[in-house]
Amino acid sequence: MLLRFSDIFPLKRGRAHEVTGPSAPVFAGISVGLSRMPAFWFVEDWMHETLNPMGLIPYCDPHHILIGKCPTPTDVLAATEEALRSGVVPYVIAEISKPLTLKAGRRLQLAAGQGRATGIMIIPQGMGSNAAQTRWDARPKFSTPNDALMQWSLVKNKSGTVASWDVRWNEETHHISVVPKAA
Amino acid sequence: MKKRIISLWFPRLHSDRILRRQPMTGPFAVTAHAQNTDRLLCVNQEAQSAGLERGMSLSDAHALCPSLRSEPHHPQADQYFLSGLSRWARRYCPWVAQDGGDGLLMDITGSAHLFGGEEAMLNDLGHRLGHARLNARWGVADTRGAAWALAHYRPGIAAMGETEHALNTLPVAALRIAPQEDVTLQRLGVKTIGQLTKLPRATLGQRFGASVLMRLDQALGTHGETISPEAEAPVYATRLTFPEPIGLSSDVMAALERLLPALCAKLRDNQMGARTMLLICRRVDGQDQQVELRLARPLRDAARIQPLFERGVGTIDAGFGIDQLRLVATQVEHLAVEQIAHHNPRSQDGLHDLITRLGNRIGLDNIQRFLPADSHIPERSFKIAAAAWSEPSGTWVSPAPRPIRIFPPEGVAASGNAPPKRFRWRRQSLATARATGPERIAPEWWLMDENWRNGVRDYWRIETQQGRRLWMFYTPQNPGWFVHGEFA
Structure with missing residues (x-):
């Protein structure tokens, strides 16, 4: 059976997911935008590549993003776990710089399950953990009409097959749509 | 019932306060800056016997008395000290007021007998003040004015109804009149209060x-x-003392359950909310352990504060046991009473509590939100504010598409004002497929900014064949190409 995009996105609630690639922040931003609820975004405070709220405007309301600057990578994980467990916000996003261990990934899964919240871990290439529900690779794709096309590939799926889609965000309708691949 | 007033005067309050803290012998003076020079404000006994007096300039005083040590005047500390004294004086009577910067007034009507009469009360007072190494003089009389006069001019007690008799021989200055009036009365030959009372009132008034x-x-x-x-x-403080020391964190939490409602009731009465709370655990070995709780919103709801303390209480080292807990709201903010509405569930409460909990781990200032700012400079087009001290406000307007990630500009080897066809960035070879721009952004010349020293920038949105969409700029005044951000 072919996996449909609408079955897998928006992401499954109560689980932790991973996303990598240059478009990962947009992936997270769109998820938050679709929920129209506040979200936490944890980063390590030394990171010089910062989120630009002006760039978030098309995807979600920047007022909804609460940035948590953590002094150490452990704090990022601890804060993410705490925010997931509380279940106050539907999405918790964490940018991590170190490989996620299986133990850490598992703890995040449990916390997300307890709080019925969704975790999105933005990870560097190839640093995921086996505990993740899904892992995505989101990258921009050049297309001849100027329409900010992105390629979102599902590279790991705990409960199904993997697939790849070309997607486009529609600013006016606030909707993500799959672009059929050119034959 | 006739009133009885004690006027307590601390003639050397300023120097006594400092000498109590750092005892020393020898001449000592407190100086204050007045009339363009440092002048003596208060001198101790030794300095006075060395010939120094109030109002003398410090350099003159040093010439007279080379061994003089001095400290600058600290009015706030003196005020604080005096209010401490007035709290202490409440042990004698409930009605204590401060009198100027260096005196206290006590209304001991009906409370003197508790100490065995006025004489005994004053003995006790003098004994305790002497023990505290404070110079004090006092007068007791039926009126405030008479007590003041006695304290300053002839310390002692004027028996009930003897006020006029006691005042008769005191100089007119003892009446708290202006210095000018004092001088005029002296010139007229009126030296004492007794002489003054004999004058006809009408002429005095005229x-x-x-x-x-x-x-x-x-x-x-x-x-x-x-x-x-x-x-x-x-x-805003409560405390709980235990008959036996406790050591379990569940016991501390149970004690908090008793302390918090009392503190919150106090806050509610004054329409205040706590912003920072401090739990001080006094251990049996005298080593205090402190737990600080910084709240994301002013709060006075015991049931909500209690779980927020859990993490902090877990870190306490109880040692041989804790025998006293003290809970202080160290920072309070005004928090008006709110109507509880059914249609408006307070959904934000959970978020604020989460911010508090996270803030206690990573620092409350590190949880931030974006606020729009009025600037075209990409880095300054938004502000970052601590979430606990700001509200989301303002509307987000983007003048042109902006990248979702920005970073300090990274140089790219290219020349010319047209976007490069091929370039290398972060060890990748990229080929430009489409370039949108330029959008010229000029530096804000009224602000000094190191990053904008290269002058105006022409921003381009570069879409590469490889997919990456970059935000690059060219600086025409100092030719060079840079990558400043990335679209998705």
Whole structure:
């Protein structure tokens, strides 16, 4: 059976997911935008590549993003776990710089399950953990009409097959749509 | 019942305060800057016997007495010290007020007998003040004016109804009149209060106006004068002492369950909310352990604060046990009473509590939100504010598509004002497929900014064949290409 995009996105609630690639922040931003609820975004405070709220405007309301600057990578994980467990916000996003261990990934899964919240871990290439529900690779794709096309590939799926889609965000309708691949 | 007033005067309050903290022998003075020079404000006994006096300039004083040590005047600390003294004086009577910067007024009507009479009470007072190494003089009389006069000019007790007799021989300055009036009275040959009372009132009123007569009447009791104690600032603190030391964190939490409602009730009465709370655990070995709780919103809801303490309480090292807990709201903010509405569930409460909990781990200032700012400079087009001290406000407007990630500009080897066809960035070879721009952004010349020293920038949105969409700029005044951000 072919996996449909609408079955897998928006992401499954109560689980932790991973996303990598240059478009990962947009992936997270769109998820938050679709929920129209506040979200936490944890980063390590030394990171010089910062989120630009002006760039978030098309995807979600920047007022909804609460940035948590953590002094150490452990704090990022601890804060993410705490925010997931509380279940106050539907999405918790964490940018991590170190490989996620299986133990850490598992703890995040449990916390997300307890709080019925969704975790999105933005990870560097190839640093995921086996505990993740899904892992995505989101990258921009050049297309001849100027329409900010992105390629979102599902590279790991705990409960199904993997697939790849070309997607486009529609600013006016606030909707993500799959672009059929050119034959 | 006739009133009885004690006027307590600390003639060397400023120097006594410092000498109590750092005892020393030898001449000592407190100086204050007045009339363009440092002048002595208060001298101790040794300095006075060395010939120093109030108002003398510090350099003159050093010439007279080379071994003089001095400290600058600290008015706030003195004020604080005096309010401490006025709290202490409440052990004698409930009605204590501060009198100027260096005195106290105590209304001991009906409380002297508790100490075995006025004499015994004053003995006790003198003994305790002496033990605290404070110089003090006091006068007791039926009126405030008379007590003040006695304290300053002839310390002692004027028996009930003997006020006029006690004042008769005191100089007129003891009436708290202006120095100018004092000088004029002296010139007229009126040296003592007794002489003043014998003068006809009408002529006094004509010559000096109402003020001298009023002071005289106040001292003699024909004109009433009230003592108004300062209202005590509310103290947001509660404490609990245990008969046996405790050591389990569940016990500490149970104790908190008793402390918090009391503190919150106090906060509610004053329409305040706590912003920072401090739990001080006094251990049996005298080593205090502290837990600080910084709240994301002013709060006075015991049930909500209690779980927020859990993490902090877990870190306490109880040692051999804790025998006293003290809970203080160290920072309070005004928090008006809110109507509880059914249609508006307070959904934000959970978020604020989460911010508090996270803030206690990573620092409350590190949880931030974006606020729009009015600038075209990409880095300054938004502000970052601590979420606990700001509200989301303003609308987000983007003048042109902006990248979702920005970073410090990274140089790219390219030349010319047209976007490069091929370039290398972050060890990748990229080929430009489409370039949108330029959008010229000029530096804000009214602000010094190191990053904008290269002058105006022409921003381009570069879409590469490889997919990456970059935000690049060219600086025409200092030719060079840079990558500043990335679209998705």
